[in-house]
Amino acid sequence: xxxxxxxxxxxxxxxxxxxxxxxxxxxxxxxxxxxxxxxxxxxxxxxxxxxxxxxxxxxxxxxxxxxxxxxxxxxxxxxxxxxxxxxxxxxxxxxxxxxxxxxxxxxxxxxxxxxxxxxxxxxxxxxxxxxxxxxxxxxxxxxxxxxxxxxxxxxxxxxxxxxxxxxxxxxxxxxxxxxxxxxxxxxxxxxxxxxxxxxxxxxxxxxxxxxxxxxxxxxxxxxxxxxxxxxxxxxxxxxxxxxxxxxxxxxxxxxxxxxxxxxxxxxxxxxxxxxxxxxxxxxxxxxx
Amino acid sequence: xxxxxxxxxxxxxxxxxxxxxxxxxxxxxxxxxxxxxxxxxxxxxxxxxxxxxxxxxxxxxxxxxxxxxxxxxxxxxxxxxxxxxxxxxxxxxxxxxxxxxxxxxxxxxxxxxxxxxxxxxxxxxxxxxx
Numbered sequence: 001x002x003x004x005x006x007x008x009x010x011x012x013x014x015x016x017x018x019x020x021x022x023x024x025x026x027x028x029x030x031x032x033x034x035x036x037x038x039x040x041x042x043x044x045x046x047x048x049x050x051x052x053x054x055x056x057x058x059x060x061x062x063x064x065x066x067x068x069x070x071x072x073x074x075x076x077x078x079x080x081x082x083x084x085x086x087x088x089x090x091x092x093x094x095x096x097x098x099x100x101x102x103x104x105x106x107x108x109x110x111x112x113x114x115x116x117x118x119x120x121x122x123x124x125x126x127x128x129x130x131x132x133x134x135x136x137x138x139x140x141x142x143x144x145x146x147x148x149x150x151x152x153x154x155x156x157x158x159x160x161x162x163x164x165x166x167x168x169x170x171x172x173x174x175x176x177x178x179x180x181x182x183x184x185x186x187x188x189x190x191x192x193x194x195x196x197x198x199x200x201x202x203x204x205x206x207x208x209x210x211x212x213x214x215x216x217x218x219x220x221x222x223x224x225x226x227x228x229x230x231x232x233x234x235x236x237x238x239x240x241x242x243x244x245x246x247x248x249x250x251x252x253x254x255x256x257x258x259x260x261x262x263x264x265x266x267x268x269x270x271x272x273x274x275x276x277x278x279x280x281x282x283x284x285x286x287x288x
Numbered sequence: 289x290x291x292x293x294x295x296x297x298x299x300x301x302x303x304x305x306x307x308x309x310x311x312x313x314x315x316x317x318x319x320x321x322x323x324x325x326x327x328x329x330x331x332x333x334x335x336x337x338x339x340x341x342x343x344x345x346x347x348x349x350x351x352x353x354x355x356x357x358x359x360x361x362x363x364x365x366x367x368x369x370x371x372x373x374x375x376x377x378x379x380x381x382x383x384x385x386x387x388x389x390x391x392x393x394x395x396x397x398x399x400x401x402x403x404x405x406x407x408x409x410x411x412x413x414x415x416x417x418x
Contacts, residue, residue, distance in 0.1 A: 041302040048298065048367055052331060052358055151300040151369075152388075210318050210332040219333050220356065223369065230300055 004273070007266040011259055018255035024090065025248035032183070032241035038148070039180065039234040046231050053224050054198035055207075056217045067214070069162075069221040072195035073171045078115045080138070080170035081106060082161065084177040084232060085125030086240040087144040092247030094178060094186065094240055095124040101188040102176045106133060117170060121157065121233075138164075149237055154230030161229075162222055165194055173225075177232040178239035184246050186239035193228050196221060293325045294363040295341050297350060299371045304350065309343040312364045314357050315408075323359045330359045336385075336408040338374065339366060349374035351412070353385060354405065382413050 002010075057070055083102045085095045102125075106116045118133055120126040121141040130137060141157055143149065164170050173194040178186040209216055295309040312323045315337025323330075336353040355368035372381065389406050 038301070042300055044296070044303055045298045045300045045367055048358065048365055052356070052367075056331075154300075206329050208328055208330040210316060210330060216331060216333055216356065223355075227300060 004266065004270060007262055007269070011262045011266065014255050014258050014262070018252055018259070021248045021251040021255060025245055025252060028241045028245040028248060032238060032245055034148075035234065035238040035241050036180070039231075039238050042231060042234055046227050049220070049224060049227050050198060053196070053217070053220055056213055056220070057196065057198045059213060067218050067221055069165070069194055069225070070196050070217065073168070076114070076172050078117065078170045078172070079109050080117045080119060080161065080164060080173045082119045082121065082157070082173065082175045082229075083125045083129065084175065084236045085120070085122035085128075086236075087122050087124065087142075089124060090247065091240055091244035092250075094243035094247075095122075095128065097186070097188045098176050098178055099125055099128045101190060102129065103132060105174070105176075105190060106136070119161070138169075149230075149233045151226070151230050154233055155226050157233075158222065158226035158229050161194070162225060170194075175229065175232050177236040178243075180235050180238040180242060183242040186243055191228065191232065193225050196224060291325065292344065293323070293327075293361070295343070296363070296365045297339070297341075297352075297368065297371055298365070299368050304371050304373070305341065305348070307341065307343055307345070307348075309341045309364070311342045312366075313340040313342075314359075314364075314366070315339060315352070316357070323357075323364050326361045327359050327364075329361070330357075332357050332359070334366070334368065336389075336405055336412060338412065339368075339371075351377050353389070353409070382409075385409060386413065 081102055083098060085098055089095075102118070106118065109116050116133070116136050117138045118129060118136045119139045119141070120129060120137065122143060123140075126137070126140050139160065141160070143153060146153055161173055165173065172192065175189075175191045175193055177189055177191075179189045181187055292308040292310055293312075295305065295307055295312055296303065297305040310324065314321050314323060314332070315335050317333040317335050320337075321330075321332070333356045334352055334354055337351075338349050339352050340347060340349045350368075351372045351374055352366065352368040353370045355366065355371075358365045358367070370385070386406070386409050389409050
């Protein structure tokens with residue numbers, strides 16, 4: 001049985017924890033709103049981009065001269081997995097769900113005799129993946145000192161990925177990130193970016209192209225990769241804040257429950273001590 | 289024929305403009321072009337340069353680097369990699385754009401295109417008088 005002082009200390013410490021989790025929840029709520037706005041602002045660009053590229057891809061895609069970014073290298077031996085996670089913890093299952101999806105995919109590819117390379121963005125994913133796939137890690141992008149993810153961050157990642165692809169280091173590139181659905185639900189998503197995949201029939205082929213369709217597509221595909229990475233980073237950012245918000249909400253609620261529980265125990269044992277003392281006094285008085 | 293066309297300028301990070309315009313001067317990769325209402329549907333890539341929108345509320349210029357424009361009879365959508373209103377262009381920003389471009393030139397697969405973009409930027413700096 002803990003003493004009254006122990007209980008009091010314990011309650012005070014849980015109260016402090018609750019203050020911290022509460023503050024973190026509110027900070028995440030503010031950051032989430034900003035992240036959602038950023039994701040919203042990036043949407044028109046990505047949508048137009050996909051529509052135009054979809055149209056171009058469906059008209060050029062079948063020809064033999066199609067760019068390699070669209071048609072692929074003709075093999076699917078080497079897979080590059082770009083796994084995007086957060087830089088900070090305390091966000092519930094956010095990182096584990098992405099890593100789990102990536103791990104399942106990596107194991108499936110390895111079992112099929114393919115070569116797997118892993119590029120991690122965000123250190124939480126690297127820590128988790130390093131345990132199983134230390135030999136497959138080819139690089140890491142650190143975004144820990146980036147306050148607001150900008151398009152230039154996405155461009156740098158895209159440049160790295162495209163350089164690897166151009167050098168023949170990989171045949172297929174897949175992004176792993178969490179798609180933001182709501183504060184309580186983020187969907188881990190695997191999205192193949194190279195060779196590019198589009199929903200067919202975006203723009204009609206009535207357009208004049210200047211310069212040629214192929215030249216435009218050559219110019220656009222690398223941009224498309226950067227745009228997709230940027231979208232993924234933004235979705236991931238919003239998801240991270242959403243996940244953290246709900247995790248911290250749970251933590252705050254749990255702390256509240258624990259405080260109630262320990263306060264009850266504290267009051268009971270205080271009352272028991274008082275009753276005991278009273279009985280001692282009364283029985284002492286009766287004995288006289 | 290429509291009097292105006294809908295002009296949208298979007299960069300990956302935000303939507304910079306969405307206005308009605310009577311004409312849009314676009315720095316196309318194969319030469320400048322002006323889109324007016326009723327223009328034939330065209331998609332063109334951009335070179336770094338100044339994009340000018342003339343509308344009922346006056347004209348407005350933007351500095352764009354790379355991207356493409358989707359033109360039809362009733363709308364013009366410009367998807368620029370970077371876009372800055374001309375008033376906000378400072379020598380420091382210009383230098384940064386050039387620094388970014390030279391970084392890109394160093395790793396670019398297509399040297400010619402990168403060099404050309406670089407040349408365009410330097411010409412733009414001269415034109416802006418910095």
